[in-house]
Amino acid sequence: MSSKNLNRRGFIGAAGAAGLAVASTGALTGCSDSGAAPGHGAEASAELKLPTYAPAKVAPPDLPGDAAKGVDPGYLRYPKELVKSVPTPPGDGKPITALTETFTTPPPGMAGNAYWQELNKRLGSEFKMTVVVDDAQSTAYRAKFNAIVASGDIPDIVWIPPNQGLQQIPGLVAAKFADLTPLLSGDAVKKFPNLANFPEAAWKSGVIDGKIVGIPFPNPRIRQLYLANPEFWKPVGGLEFDSAEDFLAKGRELLDTKRKKYVLEPAYVNHVARFNEWYGGHNTWGLRDGKLVHMFESDEYFAAIEFALKCRRAQLFWPDLNIPMTTTLEKIQGGYLGAYVNSFTGLLSDAKQYDFPMETIRPFAAEAGAKPNVGLTWISSFTAINGSAGKKRVEMLLNVLNYLAAPFGTEERLFLDNGVEDVHYTRTRTGDTKFTTKGNAVALTTSQPLATMTTAPPYLYIPGEPDMTRNIHGWETELLEIGQANPTEGHFSDTFSNKGSSLTTDVYDRVMDIVAGRMPLSEYQDVVKKFRRNGGDKMRGEYEESLSKSKPKSK
Numbered sequence: 074m075s076s077k078n079l080n081r082r083g084f085i086g087a088a089g090a091a092g093l094a095v096a097s098t099g100a101l102t103g104c105s106d107s108g109a110a111p112g113h114g115a116e117a118s119a120e121l122k123l124p125t126y127a128p129a130k131v132a133p134p135d136l137p138g139d140a141a142k143g144v145d146p147g148y149l150r151y152p153k154e155l156v157k158s159v160p161t162p163p164g165d166g167k168p169i170t171a172l173t174e175t176f177t178t179p180p181p182g183m184a185g186n187a188y189w190q191e192l193n194k195r196l197g198s199e200f201k202m203t204v205v206v207d208d209a210q211s212t213a214y215r216a217k218f219n220a221i222v223a224s225g226d227i228p229d230i231v232w233i234p235p236n237q238g239l240q241q242i243p244g245l246v247a248a249k250f251a252d253l254t255p256l257l258s259g260d261a262v263k264k265f266p267n268l269a270n271f272p273e274a275a276w277k278s279g280v281i282d283g284k285i286v287g288i289p290f291p292n293p294r295i296r297q298l299y300l301a302n303p304e305f306w307k308p309v310g311g312l313e314f315d316s317a318e319d320f321l322a323k324g325r326e327l328l329d330t331k332r333k334k335y336v337l338e339p340a341y342v343n344h345v346a347r348f349n350e351w352y353g354g355h356n357t358w359g360l361r362d363g364k365l366v367h368m369f370e371s372d373e374y375f376a377a378i379e380f381a382l383k384c385r386r387a388q389l390f391w392p393d394l395n396i397p398m399t400t401t402l403e404k405i406q407g408g409y410l411g412a413y414v415n416s417f418t419g420l421l422s423d424a425k426q427y428d429f430p431m432e433t434i435r436p437f438a439a440e441a442g443a444k445p446n447v448g449l450t451w452i453s454s455f456t457a458i459n460g461s462a463g464k465k466r467v468e469m470l471l472n473v474l475n476y477l478a479a480p481f482g483t484e485e486r487l488f489l490d491n492g493v494e495d496v497h498y499t500r501t502r503t504g505d506t507k508f509t510t511k512g513n514a515v516a517l518t519t520s521q522p523l524a525t526m527t528t529a530p531p532y533l534y535i536p537g538e539p540d541m542t543r544n545i546h547g548w549e550t551e552l553l554e555i556g557q558a559n560p561t562e563g564h565f566s567d568t569f570s571n572k573g574s575s576l577t578t579d580v581y582d583r584v585m586d587i588v589a590g591r592m593p594l595s596e597y598q599d600v601v602k603k604f605r606r607n608g609g610d611k612m613r614g615e616y617e618e619s620l621s622k623s624k625p626k627s628k
């Protein structure tokens with residue numbers, strides 16, 4: 074998503090809780106640590122021409138999408154007629170290095186990995202990935218990223234998430250990574266047709282200081298959601314809850330510490346974010362009486378922390394804070410864990426990889442009068458290209474990312490999602506894909522870190538599971554009806570650009586301390602005061618100024 078600074082596995086479908094808006098007066102947005110040099114970002118971004126949208130000509134979906142609302146198209150069967158979107162291998166024969174992350178089991182090494190070897194052939198270059206495995210508190214990628222930057226040996230392409238506490242990204246990107254604007258702005262992007270298939274909103278993630286600096290991950294509109302194995306919850310009547318206290322009571326009933334059966338994964342801050350939605354809290358920022366209020370300073374978020382503390386005291390959380398995501402999913406599948414938080418994209422990945430009757434816990438009113446919601450965003454991660462490469466190599470690397478972005482309904486996407494036919498997958502008589510044992514172990518684990526860097530625009534397809542595809546399409550449609558946008562998304566704040574990540578990381582660290590019992594809840598107000606004093610109030614003022622400029626002028 075992730076910080077466990079809110080977004081475990083949420084990098085893909087999550088924008089973090091800090092308000093990932095950096096750009097112009099209502100025109101453009103950037104990624105969480107993205108931003109512009111003080112005093113220049115808004116004007117520069119307002120003048121930028123984003124890449125022209127040119128939709129791919131592929132098979133029509135069975136379940137219609139709605140781009141305006143964020144409903145993704147759904148396919149009940151794999152399309153029969155596939156398009157070849159990349160006619161020749163995009164590589165130049167020289168090795169390509171990449172830094173990325175995985176949120177599942179790491180892939181087998183290249184030497185024993187037929188998928189990876191086939192990828193090298195199809196790219197025309199050896200694709201040397203450094204794959205960091207996500208940890209429970211999302212510190213692993215940050216540590217590796219910082220070490221590589223400090224060494225000066227920066228890979229050709231580097232994934233830059235908005236929600237894992239990376240620091241000083243605007244300055245780093247300007248100094249070390251390529252300005253892609255001349256190659257992608259406006260109609261220039263049509264040279265890379267799969268990238269031109271990205272909707273305009275997706276590109277806003279890769280804009281800093283009026284420049285296109287990265288290839289985005291075109292994420293779904295829904296940021297994160299609760300997922301569960303409904304079999305776990307059957308003894309208490311399923312996944313319907315009347316209130317937060319009802320959820321707590323049912324969780325206590327299901328808890329069985331002797332059998333090591335717990336209710337919630339230990340990503341505390343993720344759960345606080347979901348509880349905040351149950352209480353009707355803000356999606357980072359909210360407007361009250363025309364004034365911006367940050368989530369951290371709201372009564373709803375405080376109530377969410379208080380409820381998370383109750384859950385921890387009741388022992389609902391798995392006791393090992395460093396449980397990896399793969400172990401979490403294994404325990405969900407085995408009935409030893411009740412619910413976990415994931416990005417919407419992570420849901421699609423898990424539904425393909427794990428065999429249990431997955432269901433989502435719809436947001437419900439935590440207490441009387443609460444209006445539950447789901448946080449929405451258009452913002453996601455982006456992948457930058459090493460700035461020391463010459464123009465010719467930068468174009469080659471863009472062509473490689475163009476390959477990774479191949480849409481559903483293309484030959485390239487069939488391979489990227491499934492691997493080598495008759496090795497990693499087979500085709501059923503209906504044309505659907507079906508993983509072999511090797512495919513589950515190799516193709517899925519290798520495709521995930523590739524998809525982290527960039528992938529196709531969102532689509533819904535669970536191989537051989539049309540009912541599951543229909544369910545997910547239904548959940549998405551239903552949840553979007555109570556979706557809550559961040560009013561600052563699309564607006565500029567110098568302070569957020571320079572300090573937003575560190576400020577929110579500090580608050581999340583304290584939230585972790587409170588839920589874990591290392592800090593009293595009574596000290597949270599001091600945490601909020603520090604957040605406001607060190608930049609929160611200044612961010613508010615800058616966003617409010619940008620919002621006021623974007624209002625229609627009265628005639």
